[in-house]
Structure formats: structure tokens, C-alpha cells
Amino acid sequence: xAKKNLEEFAYKSIIKMILENHFKPGDFLLxxxxxxxxxxxxxxxxxxxxxxxxxxxxxxxxKKGCFIPSPSPQDARHVFYAREHIEGLAAASAAxxxxxxxxxxxxxxxxxxxxxxxxxTREAKIAYVTINESFxxxxxxxxxxxxxxxxxxxxxxxxxxxxxxxxxYYSGLNPNGQKTxxxxxxxxxKAIADRDEEKASDLMKQHVRTTFEQLFVKL
Amino acid sequence: xAKKNLEEFAYKSIIKMILENHFKPGDFLLxxxxxxxxxxxxxxxxxxxxxxxxxxxxxxxxKKGCFIPSPSPQDARHVFYAREHIEGLAAASAAxxxxxxxxxxxxxxxxxxxxxxxxxTREAKIAYVTINESFxxxxxxxxxxxxxxxxxxxxxxxxxxxxxxxxxYYSGLNPNGQKTxxxxxxxxxKAIADRDEEKASDLMKQHVRTTFEQLFVKL
DNA sequence: AAAAAAAGTGATGTATACATAAAACAATAC
DNA sequence: GTATTGTTTTATGTATACATCACTTTTTTT
Numbered sequence: 001x002a003k004k005n006l007e008e009f010a011y012k013s014i015i016k017m018i019l020e021n022h023f024k025p026g027d028f029l030l031x032x033x034x035x036x037x038x039x040x041x042x043x044x045x046x047x048x049x050x051x052x053x054x055x056x057x058x059x060x061x062x063k064k065g066c067f068i069p070s071p072s073p074q075d076a077r078h079v080f081y082a083r084e085h086i087e088g089l090a091a092a093s094a095a096x097x098x099x100x101x102x103x104x105x106x107x108x109x110x111x112x113x114x115x116x117x118x119x120x121t122r123e124a125k126i127a128y129v130t131i132n133e134s135f136x137x138x139x140x141x142x143x144x145x146x147x148x149x150x151x152x153x154x155x156x157x158x159x160x161x162x163x164x165x166x167x168x169y170y171s172g173l174n175p176n177g178q179k180t181x182x183x184x185x186x187x188x189x190k191a192i193a194d195r196d197e198e199k200a201s202d203l204m205k206q207h208v209r210t211t212f213e214q215l216f217v218k219l
Numbered sequence: 220x221a222k223k224n225l226e227e228f229a230y231k232s233i234i235k236m237i238l239e240n241h242f243k244p245g246d247f248l249l250x251x252x253x254x255x256x257x258x259x260x261x262x263x264x265x266x267x268x269x270x271x272x273x274x275x276x277x278x279x280x281x282k283k284g285c286f287i288p289s290p291s292p293q294d295a296r297h298v299f300y301a302r303e304h305i306e307g308l309a310a311a312s313a314a315x316x317x318x319x320x321x322x323x324x325x326x327x328x329x330x331x332x333x334x335x336x337x338x339x340t341r342e343a344k345i346a347y348v349t350i351n352e353s354f355x356x357x358x359x360x361x362x363x364x365x366x367x368x369x370x371x372x373x374x375x376x377x378x379x380x381x382x383x384x385x386x387x388y389y390s391g392l393n394p395n396g397q398k399t400x401x402x403x404x405x406x407x408x409k410a411i412a413d414r415d416e417e418k419a420s421d422l423m424k425q426h427v428r429t430t431f432e433q434l435f436v437k438l
Numbered sequence: 439a440a441a442a443a444a445a446g447t448g449a450t451g452t453a454t455a456c457a458t459a460a461a462a463c464a465a466t467a468c
Numbered sequence: 469g470t471a472t473t474g475t476t477t478t479a480t481g482t483a484t485a486c487a488t489c490a491c492t493t494t495t496t497t498t
Contacts, residue, residue: 054274148300
């Protein structure tokens with residue numbers, strides 16, 4: 001990763017570390033440790049941590065430090081509930097405003113998703129995550145509403161804390177041993193292409209709920 | 220205001236200045252100017268500005284600074300659209316989870332709102348703003364979903380940029396010369412007290428839309 | 439030996455000096 | 469007169485030294 005902007009670099013690096021399970025819930029992210037390991041001063045690290053706290057990715061104790069919030073089934077329900085409805089709104093809005101290029105973009109992603117090689121490997125998992133992110137945040141972007149987009153992005157990332165935590169999900173397989181995402185992504189995209197706002201919204205809500213249920217099958 | 224925590228002090232002071240119309244859209248909030256006028260160093264000011272940017276109060280240009288976002292009818296439609304639906308969700312959730320104390324809290328606010336003295340004065344305006352914030356963010360809190368609450372808070376404040384800009388609104392009067400907010404607040408609260416999630420949601424959505432329409436009557 | 443007081447530790451909180459880059463301006467070429 | 473390049477300005481971006489406060493450990497007192 002480029003170090004042009006140290007603040008941005010610190011921000012992205014810390015998120016990356018969190019998503020790569022570098023820390024466990026309750027761990028303190030010390031400014032000095034991070035600045036050492038990222039090889040920059042405390043200032044940009046401190047800045048990045050503040051943002052992450054403001055955005056709700058981290059919790060903070062005054063004069064003590066920032067720490068990874070403890071995930072709870074309750075909190076997961078809250079994120080996914082918010083995410084479900086907000087992405088539903090975004091999908092409806094996307095169905096209204098999507099250009100031909102946007103729709104092509106979504107179909108391309110689904111093609112890529114179907115053709116990920118060596119499913120089950122670490123590389124395949126990373127590919128799925130990347131494509132999935134592009135799809136969901138893509139629809140958020142296509143909604144043309146920067147507020148919806150921002151909230152989608154936030155709840156998406158926050159929900160990914162859980163997806164990485166209970167990472168059984170990214171086997172990418174449902175209980176029947178089949179991938180559900182590409183099919184659902186396809187249906188959503190079709191609804192958007194058909195300009196069917198309500199259907200796009202409903203399918204997206206259902207899709208997010210499916211993700212949640214697959215994750216928390218045992219909770 | 221106490222200066223125990225300089226970062227908090229800076230944060231609150233800057234918000235206060237913004238809300239008191241100290242700046243106009245497009246104005247840059249310079250770190251050095253602010254730190255001079257608040258009589259502290261750039262560090263806490265810079266920190267506060269970062270938070271305000273993260274929270275969407277301010278926009279930022281890299282290496283240039285933080286500035287008051289310029290309102291546009293398009294942007295206003297986007298904020299109010301997002302706010303309408305998210306506050307609708309929060310109201311539904313609040314109808315489900317509100318405690319007796321919560322409901323009393325809401326009724327108390329409505330009482331206070333009805334009894335604001337000397338309508339039309341600057342003091343009355345500030346009182347309305349304060350009460351209105353407590354009501355809307357109160358419902359967000361009562362939803363018991365911290366994500367919904369966060370998005371409510373964000374879109375609420377962002378929409379307030381417009382409310383303060385076109386401040387005809389806080390005459391508090393509708394085209395017929397009557398205050399509409401207390402009545403709508405009362406109806407929403409009743410729906411919450413009745414545990415009628417759908418009604419609470421619909422009324423809240425309608426209420427936010429009313430606010431928008433009163434603001435943009437001429438746009 | 440238990441409790442209270444005091445000193446020590448280690449992190450964040452704050453101020454400030456310096457580096458860097460965007461933007462404004464001036465000078466020059468055309 | 470306009471466009472383009474070079475210089476200056478100025479505010480942010482970054483590093484770092486020092487202050488402060490919560491917490492821990494040690495010491496003292498009873």
C-alpha cells in the first residue's frame with residue numbers, strides 16, 4: 001500500500017488488520033504499538049483511531065485507549081437489521097437511477113463471482129469478499145444518494161466484522177453445499193434492470209437476511 | 220464552558236459557532252484561526268474538525284481545510300430522503316421497545332414545546348431547536364439500535380444545515396400561521412405508546428417530509 | 439497483617455516546530 | 469491580451485517532546 005497520505009494509510013492499514021483477525025475483541029490498539037509496526041509517528045495513527053471510533057468501528061476509554069468492541073449476537077442483529085433496510089432502500093433507488101453501464105457493471109461482477117477458481121482456498125475467499133463488496137457498495141453508489149451510500153458502506157463494513165469473525169460463511173456454501181450469493185445477486189440485478197424498485201428492495205432485504213441467517217445459524 | 224477536555228471543548232465550541240451562524244456555506248474553518256480564538260493549540264482543534272468531517276457536519280478538501288458544505292436542493296432531497304426512511308425505521312423500533320419512562324420523556328418534551336415563551340424571538344428559536352433535537356434523537360435512542368441511532372443522528376444534523384440556512388422554518392409556523400411540529404410529535408408519540416410500529420413509522424416519515432416541504436416550499 | 443498513602447509506570451492528551459503540497463500570484467513568452 | 473510557467477504564500481500534514489492522568493505497586497502506618 002502506498003504511503004502518500006499517512007493518515008489514510010494508517011486508517012486503511014488498521015481496518016485491514018482488524019479484518020484479518022489481527023486482534024481479538026477487547027484488545028487495546030495502542031498508538032505507540034501501531035505507529036511502531038506501521039513505521040510512522042503517533043500523529044496519523046491517533047488520527048485514524050479517532051475516525052474509527054467516530055465511525056463506531058472501535059470503542060474507546062478516556063485516557064486508556066481504543067479497543068475492539070466485543071461482538072454480541074445482539075449487536076449483530078442490530079447491524080444486520082440496519083443494513084437490511086438501508087441496502088433495501090439503496091436497491092430501490094438504484095432500480096430508479098441505474099444507467100446501462102451500471103447494469104452491465106453488476107452483470108460483470110456476477111460473471112466473475114460464478115467463475116472464481118479453486119473454491120475453498122484462501123485466494124477464493126478473498127476474491128468472494130472483493131466481488132461481494134463491489135456488488136453491494138456498487139448498488140449503494142448507483143443509488144446516487146451519498147447519504148444512503150455512506151450508511152450502506154458503514155453497515156456493510158461493520159457487518160463484515162462478524163463475517164470475518166465467524167468465518168464459516170466464506171466457505172461460500174449454504175447448508176446444501178451450494179453458493180447462494182450469485183443466484184441472489186442475479187435476481188437483484190434483474191429487478192434493477194427491470195426498474196422494479198419494490199422487487200429490488202425486497203430481494204436485497206431478503207439477501208442480507210440470508211447472509212445473517214447463514215452466519216448465525218447456531219445462535 | 221469548562222476546558223477540562225480540550226478536545227471536547229473544541230468540538231462543542233465549533234458546533235456552537237456553526238449553529239449560531241458564525242459561518243456561511245463554503246467558509247473554511249481554519250485550524251489556526253480557531254485555535255487562536257478558542258485559545259488552545261491546533262492539536263485539539265484539528266481533532267475536533269476531523270470528527271466533524273467524519274460525522275458529516277463539514278466537508279474537507281485535502282491539504283486545504285474543512286469547510287461548511289454548500290447546500291443544494293439536490294443534496295437536501297437526498298438527506299431528507301435518507302432521514303425520512305431511517306427515522307421511520309427508528310420510530311417503528313422505538314414503538315417496539317419504548318419503556319414507560321421513555322414515553323413519559325417524549326410527552327414531557329411535547330409539553331415543553333407547546334409552552335415555549337415569546338415565540339418569534341431568538342431564544343424561542345433556540346428552544347425549539349433544542350427540544351426538536353431531543354425528540355428526534357430521543358426516538359433514535361429508544362430504538363435501542365445503535366446503528367439506526369448513529370444514522371439518525373447524522374442525517375438529522377446534516378438536514379439541520381438546511382434548516383438553519385433557510386431559517387424561515389424556525390419561525391415555527393406553517394403557511395397557516397400555526398405550529399405543526401407539536402401536533403405531529405404528539406401523534407407519533409401516541410403511536411409509539413400504542414406499540415403501533417407501522418403507524419409510528421408512517422407518521423414519522425410524514426413528519427420529516429413535512430419539515431422538508433415547509434423548508435423548500437419555493438424550490 | 440490490613441489499610442491507607444505515596445511513588446512509579448505507561449498510556450493518552452497537548453503544544454509546537456518543521457515538512458509538504460495546493461493555490462494564488464507574478465513574470466514571461468507567445 | 470492570453471496562456472503558461474515559476475515563485476511565494478499559507479494552511480494542512482507530520483514528528484516529537486513534554487504534561488497529565490488512571491492504574492499499579494510499593495511503602496508506611498496502624
